[in-house]
Amino acid sequence: MTRFTTLLTALAVLFGLAASAPAQDRARAKEVVVAFAAEPRTLLPNTIVDWTTNSQIEHIYDRLVDRDPKTYKPMPMLATGWKIVNDTTWEFALRQGVKFHNGEPFNAQSVKATMDYIKDPANKTHYLPRWSQVKEIQIVNDYTVRFITEKPWPGLLDRISESTDFLPMPPKALKDQGPQALLAKPVGTGPFKFVQWVRDERLVLERNPDYWQGAPELNRVTFRYIPEFSARLSALLAGEIDIMKDVPPHAVEMVDRSGKGKVRATVSSRINYLALVNLKPGPLQDVRVRKAIGHSVNVDELIQQVLKGRASKMCGPLSPLNVDYTPGIECLKHDLSRAQALFKEAGVDPTKLQLTLDTPSGRYPLDKDISLAIAAQLQRVGIKTNVVVNEWGTHLDKIKNRTTGDMFYLGWGPALSAQNTIEQLFQASQTYSSYGGNKVIDAKIAQAVTIVDPKKRLEAWADLQRVVQDEAPWVFLWQQHDLYGVASWVEWNPRADEKVWMYEAKLAR
Amino acid sequence: MRRFIGRHGRGVLGLIIAALVLVAAVAAPLLVAQDPLQSDFAVGLKPPGTPGHPLGTDQLGRDLLARVLYGARVAHFIGLCCVLLTAVVGGLAGLLAGYYEGWLGAVVMRVADVQLSFPFILLALTINAIVGLGLRNIIVSLSVAGWVVYARVVRGEVLSVKEREFVHAARALGLGRARLLLRHILPNVAPSIVIVGSLQFAQFIVAEAAISFLGFGVQPPTPAWGSMLSESRDYLYVAWWLAAFPGAALAVTALGINLVGDWLRDVLDPKFRV
Amino acid sequence: MRAYLLSRLGQTVLVVFLSLTAVFFLMRLGGDPVLLFLPMDIQAKDLTEFRQRLGFNDPVAIQYGRFIGRAIGGDFGESLRYKQDALGLVLERLPATLYLAVAALGLTFLVAVPVGVLSAVRRGSLFDVFGMGAAVLGQAVPGFWLGLMLIYLFSVKLGWLPTGGTGSARHFVMPCVVLASFYAARMARLTRSSVLDTLNEEFVLTARAKGLAEWVVIAKHALKNSAIPIVTLAGLDTGQLLGGAVITETIFAWPGLGRLTVQALLNRDFPVVLAAVFIFSVTYTLINLVVDLLYGWLDPRTRARAHA
Numbered sequence A: 001m002t003r004f005t006t007l008l009t010a011l012a013v014l015f016g017l018a019a020s021a022p023a024q025d026r027a028r029a030k031e032v033v034v035a036f037a038a039e040p041r042t043l044l045p046n047t048i049v050d051w052t053t054n055s056q057i058e059h060i061y062d063r064l065v066d067r068d069p070k071t072y073k074p075m076p077m078l079a080t081g082w083k084i085v086n087d088t089t090w091e092f093a094l095r096q097g098v099k100f101h102n103g104e105p106f107n108a109q110s111v112k113a114t115m116d117y118i119k120d121p122a123n124k125t126h127y128l129p130r131w132s133q134v135k136e137i138q139i140v141n142d143y144t145v146r147f148i149t150e151k152p153w154p155g156l157l158d159r160i161s162e163s164t165d166f167l168p169m170p171p172k173a174l175k176d177q178g179p180q181a182l183l184a185k186p187v188g189t190g191p192f193k194f195v196q197w198v199r200d201e202r203l204v205l206e207r208n209p210d211y212w213q214g215a216p217e218l219n220r221v222t223f224r225y226i227p228e229f230s231a232r233l234s235a236l237l238a239g240e241i242d243i244m245k246d247v248p249p250h251a252v253e254m255v256d257r258s259g260k261g262k263v264r265a266t267v268s269s270r271i272n273y274l275a276l277v278n279l280k281p282g283p284l285q286d287v288r289v290r291k292a293i294g295h296s297v298n299v300d301e302l303i304q305q306v307l308k309g310r311a312s313k314m315c316g317p318l319s320p321l322n323v324d325y326t327p328g329i330e331c332l333k334h335d336l337s338r339a340q341a342l343f344k345e346a347g348v349d350p351t352k353l354q355l356t357l358d359t360p361s362g363r364y365p366l367d368k369d370i371s372l373a374i375a376a377q378l379q380r381v382g383i384k385t386n387v388v389v390n391e392w393g394t395h396l397d398k399i400k401n402r403t404t405g406d407m408f409y410l411g412w413g414p415a416l417s418a419q420n421t422i423e424q425l426f427q428a429s430q431t432y433s434s435y436g437g438n439k440v441i442d443a444k445i446a447q448a449v450t451i452v453d454p455k456k457r458l459e460a461w462a463d464l465q466r467v468v469q470d471e472a473p474w475v476f477l478w479q480q481h482d483l484y485g486v487a488s489w490v491e492w493n494p495r496a497d498e499k500v501w502m503y504e505a506k507l508a509r
Numbered sequence B: 001m002r003r004f005i006g007r008h009g010r011g012v013l014g015l016i017i018a019a020l021v022l023v024a025a026v027a028a029p030l031l032v033a034q035d036p037l038q039s040d041f042a043v044g045l046k047p048p049g050t051p052g053h054p055l056g057t058d059q060l061g062r063d064l065l066a067r068v069l070y071g072a073r074v075a076h077f078i079g080l081c082c083v084l085l086t087a088v089v090g091g092l093a094g095l096l097a098g099y100y101e102g103w104l105g106a107v108v109m110r111v112a113d114v115q116l117s118f119p120f121i122l123l124a125l126t127i128n129a130i131v132g133l134g135l136r137n138i139i140v141s142l143s144v145a146g147w148v149v150y151a152r153v154v155r156g157e158v159l160s161v162k163e164r165e166f167v168h169a170a171r172a173l174g175l176g177r178a179r180l181l182l183r184h185i186l187p188n189v190a191p192s193i194v195i196v197g198s199l200q201f202a203q204f205i206v207a208e209a210a211i212s213f214l215g216f217g218v219q220p221p222t223p224a225w226g227s228m229l230s231e232s233r234d235y236l237y238v239a240w241w242l243a244a245f246p247g248a249a250l251a252v253t254a255l256g257i258n259l260v261g262d263w264l265r266d267v268l269d270p271k272f273r274v
Numbered sequence C: 001m002r003a004y005l006l007s008r009l010g011q012t013v014l015v016v017f018l019s020l021t022a023v024f025f026l027m028r029l030g031g032d033p034v035l036l037f038l039p040m041d042i043q044a045k046d047l048t049e050f051r052q053r054l055g056f057n058d059p060v061a062i063q064y065g066r067f068i069g070r071a072i073g074g075d076f077g078e079s080l081r082y083k084q085d086a087l088g089l090v091l092e093r094l095p096a097t098l099y100l101a102v103a104a105l106g107l108t109f110l111v112a113v114p115v116g117v118l119s120a121v122r123r124g125s126l127f128d129v130f131g132m133g134a135a136v137l138g139q140a141v142p143g144f145w146l147g148l149m150l151i152y153l154f155s156v157k158l159g160w161l162p163t164g165g166t167g168s169a170r171h172f173v174m175p176c177v178v179l180a181s182f183y184a185a186r187m188a189r190l191t192r193s194s195v196l197d198t199l200n201e202e203f204v205l206t207a208r209a210k211g212l213a214e215w216v217v218i219a220k221h222a223l224k225n226s227a228i229p230i231v232t233l234a235g236l237d238t239g240q241l242l243g244g245a246v247i248t249e250t251i252f253a254w255p256g257l258g259r260l261t262v263q264a265l266l267n268r269d270f271p272v273v274l275a276a277v278f279i280f281s282v283t284y285t286l287i288n289l290v291v292d293l294l295y296g297w298l299d300p301r302t303r304a305r306a307h308a
Helices: A003-015 A023-029 A051-057 A108-119 A156-162 A171-177 A179-184 A229-237 A249-258 A287-296 A299-306 A336-346 A367-379 A392-401 A419-425 A439-448 A454-470 B002-026 B064-099 B101-116 B120-131 B135-162 B165-172 B177-213 B225-235 B241-268 C002-029 C044-053 C060-072 C086-121 C126-140 C143-157 C169-199 C202-209 C214-244 C246-251 C257-266 C270-298
Strands: A031-036 A065-067 A074-076 A079-086 A089-094 A134-141 A144-149 A192-198 A202-207 A220-225 A261-276 A311-313 A354-359 A384-389 A407-412 A474-487
Touching: A023 A031, A031 A051, A031 A229, A065 A156, A074 A079, A074 A156, A089 A108, A108 A134, A108 A144, A108 A171, A156 A419, A171 A179, A229 A249, A229 A474, A229 B225, A229 C143, A249 A261, A249 A474, A261 A367, A287 A336, A287 A367, A287 A474, A299 A311, A299 A367, A299 A474, A354 A367, A354 A392, A367 A384, A367 A407, A392 A407, A407 A419, A419 A439, A419 A454, A439 A454, B002 B064, B002 B241, B064 B101, B064 B135, B064 B177, B064 B225, B064 B241, B101 B135, B101 C002, B101 C270, B120 B135, B120 C002, B120 C257, B135 B177, B177 B225, B177 B241, B177 C126, B177 C143, B225 B241, B225 C143, B241 C126, B241 C143, C002 C060, C002 C270, C060 C270, C086 C126, C086 C169, C086 C246, C086 C257, C086 C270, C126 C169, C143 C169, C143 C246, C169 C246, C246 C257, C257 C270
Parallel strands: A031 A220, A354 A384, A354 A407
Antiparallel strands: A065 A074, A079 A089, A089 A144, A134 A144, A192 A202, A202 A220, A261 A407, A261 A474, A311 A474
């Protein structure tokens, strides 16, 4: 868009009469307004890894393979079936009769063109490293494709269904007009068509009546961008918006009582944890000290008092929502005498211990408050903890450069597969890991990722789960609960994989 | 009597308020038994009037009255440090720029321009990278942002004082430049430094709130009105007292100090213009 | 006159250049530029590759040279966050901020100057006390607090005004009030003290002695002479309004430049920050120039001196 036309549009918008319609009008017109804190970073799919961006893009583009909203196991979407042909080949059968919004048919060409787009370094997509193991895409026929990999990659199915890692794009439009055209006017196979994007203000989508799963119930979806949390909440209470994420636990009752909406909760796959750093010399390099700290923290009290019960306690590195999870791990009990015994055994006097805890602020639900609460709990055994609050960028920098204190607070998600969790967080070579240098674990991980047989894979990850938990690299905390404020007239339930999809939204009866 | 109130009434009122706030800051431990840093999540978010917590508690169960009173200490600390730093640096810069006009003056003013033309939060962010979040960051950031006002004001004053007769006379008598600066010009410029300082004091305390809003506030659990106000945003609908009392403390303190500043200006230099 | 203008324009270019340079190097202190744009499961080698491709592994001096070379041609690079032309992004957001700034400045003058003048003329009266009391409060209350209170009252409780965004004249009301509150308060106090000073000057007494009507005395003589400090402050304020509307824009979801800049800074989006600083610098120094020219018109005595 030329700058002049942008200026004109800005003027038109500012002085136009497009004020927001009140809730009843929206209900009648079947228009829903979703509030996010930030606008999408791009409207090109397969380009930037960012939850906010992709949540919006997913209304226009479909996934090749989706996740079942209840079991979170891979579910057919634009691909109807898949099988492993040989060690380095996955074959996918594609859905027939699907059209892009511009009339182009969806077929094998689209899949190949999409992978070409991702792997072209000129496009600088974030997904390039994620697909580096794929050598090429073979077109068997119009509705069958083969992914050829360099080495055996049994995790390919997890990757393709992880979230928005593969959203097919229209091949002809991509070739004739190039990606920039798709940025200006996105064209996908999804349930909603692009109408308008007013930068940093709103994104407007309309119903796609020819959607292959059946047209959505809603006529229009508008995304509004309100960066300030209390302003978002005010907008919900004023009836200006219909859906917002991250209502804090203490505000739930108030929203429910307001009559404007209800809070709908779901247990998220995103996990929060307190990392006990063993990557630099210090008392935390001794596993007994780490275990003692684990016994000193009262996770139940944190969940009850600070989060008002809105979190699901975890005992190991994987949550029950993780497909590779195996139950049977025992939690580290809150036991102060056991903690003291372990400290003694390790030759450490907790009353002389001075630790530093790095935490972000506002990135995860009540992260700062939890960190302060943990410090208060550690005080009960005499440990003095200095809580350092970091601005988010600084926090990530510190973790990457290994310049954090002895402990840091972090979250990870969507944590739906073991490879994307354990492999990333327990090896010294990984960017955001807090733990490493354990050759046994490194070897086991290297082995586990290559196993093709699903039963053997599960066993390998179950073993790793136990081994990791034994090492007490974290104080295992919980799975977040995602609390969404939803207007009374909308019937929509949040998902654990954090997918916010208005196709699933209906009018409340 | 009437005339006294008319002329000095505001100043007296301001002094009373400022004195009360100062007393609260100094005598905080005597006025309240609770520890402002002690958290007890079992009593989190309790409203004013709860036994033991006349103003209520915050999200971690810390007593709000204690935090407001101890917050006065932090406010005074920030105000004082910032005013001292900016007065010294800005005053010096202004003196030199005004007196030695020419290229030195131009350089100082251009540096000020350059600094003013990039966003304040950049300063805070950069300083954050060097000293981390917390009181140090706030004081340094605000001081760096604030010296320019002094420099401008002092320079303007020096420029006009320079033209006065007694300065010409002194020069004619052969007085050296340094002595001229110190003995004759500085005393005449001093009142404006004091006036600006008193007005800036309140500004710095209020600016701490803006810095906290942007995410560069004090480190917990230090109580500071600005960061308490900033944190209260998340609890606006469930705990109004978290915003009301620190906000009132901030407003009242700023009011008092501003009144004192205005009065000082009337008394010290009626012809003074910012 | 022409020589003066040329010299000032030259100084403008110098200031802009220095600002960009200072910001360029300062930002490097703030942390890894690439880390925040990549997903958290990025591998170390991919991280290095991204940095390489974006040119961040080269020595700083070379990066700087490259930046200046392109900047002269108006190319500030591509935003790391949005993958879009940085300067284009900044210019897209500029109008929104400008409208808000102009409206707030207008409101400021509309309210502050009359209040200040009246307070000065009716010194010591109830109006003066309340007016100045309100002014002090206006400077004492943090903007975000005022904004949230207004939203609570007028949007949630009364439903009269929207909580934020743009789209109609009603969307302007609260952001303008919040933005103007601080500056109007300051301006009112300054106007009052400035007018008070002038009212005692000789030429005013002379005008009164000549039998001119009071309001003529005020409007024609007092105001024009007390205008200098007012104009100075207005100049400073305009510059700050453009850059300092961050808090207002964030609270009211106003799609302006202040918000974009803050986001870019927190996200270490170098190209956008530099493009924004460029626009601020240019605007600010140009405003200064206009203010100084106004000085010359308002007070012939200063026309001779080249004011900074």
